[in-house]
Amino acid sequence: MTRTTSELALPSPNFRTTPTYETAFENWIRGFVPSVDTKTLIKSKYLIYFLTGDGPFPCYLSSFKILSSALCECGSLGDPDHYLFDCLMTRDHHLKKPSCEAKSLWPKNVMSTAANHEKLVNCFKVSRAICDRLSRM
Ligand SMILES: [Zn+2]
Secondary structure (H helix, E strand, C coil): CCCCCCCCECCCCCCCCCCCHHHHHHHHHHHHCCECCCCCCCCCHHHHHHHHCCCCCHHHHHHCCCCCCCECCCCCECCHHHHHHHCHHHHHHCCCCCCHHHHHHHHHHHHHCHHHHHHHHHHHHHHHHHHHHHHCC
């Protein structure tokens, strides 16, 4: 049996009536991965960090009480988006933020260009160092 893309589409997050971090994150990731694609295998743990938010980020680590705050050292929310596109401490490794229309192509573009993947890796190495410093405070 062959399934169509629409059959594999992610379920709607309408089961919640109030916006939460989880629903905001679900909406955010749908911009990059609008539906399940059984032909795509993500081999980079750093891209998985970015797409899931589960990685060396104050936002993630504070949800487990590993860090006391979800904020970066610069005072902004320490999520993957912040480190890859905005934080001054990772500016040497920033990638261009995709437009809403280009988000679904962004993960493949990052993986197909070694220099872009290297920026992603280096950016999250810096975010790990930031988390290490924050954990010692
Ligand atoms: Zn920052």
